Amino acid sequence: MKLPLPPWVRPRALIALLATCAALALGPLLHSDVYIHNLLTLTFIGIAAALAWNWLGGYLGQVSFGHAAMFGLGGFVAAKAEISMGMPMVFAWCFGGVIAGLYALVWGHPTLRLRGPYFSIATIGVGEATRLVGTYWDWLTGGSSGTSLPMHPNLKFTLYWYALALAAVAMAASYALRRSSLGLALLAIKSDVDAASDVGVSSTRLQDLVLFLSGAMIGVCGASYGSYFSYIEPGDMFGFDRSISWVLMGVIGGIGTIAGPALGAIIFVLLRQYLIASYPQLYLGLYGILLVLVILFEPLGLTGLSLRVLRRARPDLIVSGSET
Amino acid sequence: MLEVRAIDAAYGDVQVLAGLSLEVREKEIVTLLGSNGAGKTTTLRCVTGLLAPRKGEVLFRGQPLSKVAASDRAGLGIALVPEARELWPQLTVRENLELGAYDKRARGRAAQNLDRVQVMFPRLLERRSQVAGSLSGGEQQMCAIGRALMSEPSLLLLDEPSLGLAPIVVEQMFEAIRALHASGMTILLVEQNLAAALEIATRGYVIETGQVKLSGTAAELRSDPKIRAAYLGL
Numbered sequence: 001m002k003l004p005l006p007p008w009v010r011p012r013a014l015i016a017l018l019a020t021c022a023a024l025a026l027g028p029l030l031h032s033d034v035y036i037h038n039l040l041t042l043t044f045i046g047i048a049a050a051l052a053w054n055w056l057g058g059y060l061g062q063v064s065f066g067h068a069a070m071f072g073l074g075g076f077v078a079a080k081a082e083i084s085m086g087m088p089m090v091f092a093w094c095f096g097g098v099i100a101g102l103y104a105l106v107w108g109h110p111t112l113r114l115r116g117p118y119f120s121i122a123t124i125g126v127g128e129a130t131r132l133v134g135t136y137w138d139w140l141t142g143g144s145s146g147t148s149l150p151m152h153p154n155l156k157f158t159l160y161w162y163a164l165a166l167a168a169v170a171m172a173a174s175y176a177l178r179r180s181s182l183g184l185a186l187l188a189i190k191s192d193v194d195a196a197s198d199v200g201v202s203s204t205r206l207q208d209l210v211l212f213l214s215g216a217m218i219g220v221c222g223a224s225y226g227s228y229f230s231y232i233e234p235g236d237m238f239g240f241d242r243s244i245s246w247v248l249m250g251v252i253g254g255i256g257t258i259a260g261p262a263l264g265a266i267i268f269v270l271l272r273q274y275l276i277a278s279y280p281q282l283y284l285g286l287y288g289i290l291l292v293l294v295i296l297f298e299p300l301g302l303t304g305l306s307l308r309v310l311r312r313a314r315p316d317l318i319v320s321g322s323e324t
Numbered sequence: 325m326l327e328v329r330a331i332d333a334a335y336g337d338v339q340v341l342a343g344l345s346l347e348v349r350e351k352e353i354v355t356l357l358g359s360n361g362a363g364k365t366t367t368l369r370c371v372t373g374l375l376a377p378r379k380g381e382v383l384f385r386g387q388p389l390s391k392v393a394a395s396d397r398a399g400l401g402i403a404l405v406p407e408a409r410e411l412w413p414q415l416t417v418r419e420n421l422e423l424g425a426y427d428k429r430a431r432g433r434a435a436q437n438l439d440r441v442q443v444m445f446p447r448l449l450e451r452r453s454q455v456a457g458s459l460s461g462g463e464q465q466m467c468a469i470g471r472a473l474m475s476e477p478s479l480l481l482l483d484e485p486s487l488g489l490a491p492i493v494v495e496q497m498f499e500a501i502r503a504l505h506a507s508g509m510t511i512l513l514v515e516q517n518l519a520a521a522l523e524i525a526t527r528g529y530v531i532e533t534g535q536v537k538l539s540g541t542a543a544e545l546r547s548d549p550k551i552r553a554a555y556l557g558l
Contacts, residue, residue: 181426188412188423194374195410199475200398200427 008179017175021168028160037160041228043269044163045221048170050249050261050268052217055177055210057247058256061190062112062207063120065243066127067218069107072134072237074100074219075226076141079149090162093223100219101212108211112204115193124240131238146233149226159228166224170217171262177210178258186210190256241284248287251294254303263302325350325510326371326402326479331380333366333534340366341534343380348479353501353511355525355542357518357555363534364514365407368481371512372404373397384479398427403477407484407514409468413457417448417467420456424474434474441470444500462493469500480504482513486520498524518555522546530555 005011028037049071057063078096081087087095111122134141141147177183188196189203196203226232236242245268246261253264275283298304326348333341340363348354356364369375371382373394382389384400392400403424411420421441425434442449445466451459456467465485472480482501486494494517502524505511515521522528522542530538530551538548545551 181422181431184415184419184423185426187415187419188426191412191414192410195406195412196423197374197394198372198398198404198406198410199424199471200395201423202393202395204393204395 006180008181009175013175017168017171021164024164025161038156039269039273041156041160041163043266044160044167045225045228046245046249046265046269047167047262048163049218049221050246050253050265051167051170051174052214052221053246054174054250054255054257054261055217056214057250058261059177059183059186059190060207060210061256062115062211063247064123065120065240065247066123066125066130067214067246068238068240068242069127069130070100070104070215070218071222071225071242072130072141072234073103073222074216075222075232075237076134076147076234077219078223079147079226079232080140082149083147089227093220093227096223097216097220100222101216104211104215105208108215109204109208112207112211123243127238127240127243131234131240134234134238141234141237144233144235146231147226149230149232151230155230156228159224163224163228166220167262171259173213173217174258174261177213182206248291250301251291252301254301255299257300257303260301260303267302325352325385326512327383327386328367328371329380329383331367331370331377331382333363333370333375333377335366335375339534341370341377344531344534344536345380346529346536346539348510348512351505351508351510352526353505353513353524355513355515355521355528356531357515357521357528357545358531359516359555362531364531365483366534367531368404368483368512368514371481372402398475398477399429401429401476401478402481403472403475403479404481405465405468405472405483405485408487409464411456411459411464411467411471414455416453416455417459418452420467421448421470421474424471427475430474430476433476437474437476441473444473444503445470461489462496465489465493465497466500473504478510480509480511482511484514484516486515486517494520518551 053064053067074096077099078092081092081095082089107126111119111126114122135144177186185196185201185206188201189206193203222237249264249268250261251264252267253262254260272283275286279286294301300307328344328346330343330345331341332339332343344363344367346354346356356367358364366375370377373389373392376390384402389397412423421438422434425431425437430437447463448466448470451463456464459467469485485497485501489497498520501511501513505524513521513525522545525542527541528539528545529536530545538545538551
């Protein structure tokens, strides 16, 4: 049987993704460890968010320090939709995601004209302003005392598969955004906006599109995070360290690569779990050191490291960083 | 085909163009000459839309361009070979060329056009999987011209294609431009190398401090005593 695939899809990558998802989907049937089960759920949400952040920060080189704004907004809008409007959970997630994506456009359309550090500084402002407004608007967020979501029996257990699906969608989207002809256009914008516009690549339209997708996906992540904890509050959802965590995941895994941020998210979530438990005062400092080391020695993160190992093992093989 | 009507342009407070006008007709090869800082590149930026003129307007096939975004002008058939090439250094030659055909109008024929470009510059075929940043200056220039041709332009803007190239490569470049013109392309060529530019051009404009100082056919300009003294060193 031959599937009608676009030419840029490598069958091998598709099979790898499907096989990984199948294995992870069947995993809980083989073990009954609740701790691992829940940790994996959080990891999946982290993977989806890190990948979505990378669409803007990696593919376009527009590093955002304010993505928690969309995470929080998606979370609270979905919660509101579920509680007040009785929307079913998954619809509420999507609704929250769309609102978060639109919100991203509201601040992003003007600020994406800025590039590099200037854009990043603007996103810090956006993130902090959103956090303050979010804390103040208690009709939406419940103020600093937060919002409680409806608890369904077994919800936390089944969320595993929802989160896995979310991560799989984000992974497929990362692949599509990078490998289709759009990916080349994004790289062109990243490295030379003027040259891009000379060949007809509109940085305004494409950056807006990518920011919308990224914001919407992050919003859905926020919504699923809310469903998982069944209690959310603005200081945590909109927190600056949350925005930073996606930057860290990207950097650790390999910024701008297809699968790197997913790796980074796995390391980050697991490491944080361990560090918070063992060194609660030191853990942010240790992350800082890790970040410095990665940037100094392997700017492409774990992806760069594995490429280097691969090249050493198979010198005849030509692998370029943009292929991963 | 292209008409620039009395445009003023400035970067912040620094005015670069003051009432500059020029015209390029169908099938012509017009050269825009002048020394450093005269406003040649700025004029091209106004044509491609990277800079909006403060006054005056730019018309392409009679249509004013002021409302057309820079990224939509490739679709009209305007292509620029920028000063100092401006390739994407970490993308391969092949990817650079493919991006040239990004606009919908030419995307469907990208494969044929790629062949044409590679026949014109066989060196690009040899180097197709190399990253553009690793090419020599001349090869980069070929790649930049190839990228512009991928969009099937009707008007080709060339910004100092001889910049920083060895004399023998410069000669090849002008040969390639002559061949493009012979195949029916309309060309606006910005150059500092007056002698070479006037040899292949039909007409020329000499600009100084943002204004046209002299214009005429290439033969007229070549024999103008002021030009001979100031630019050609004769």
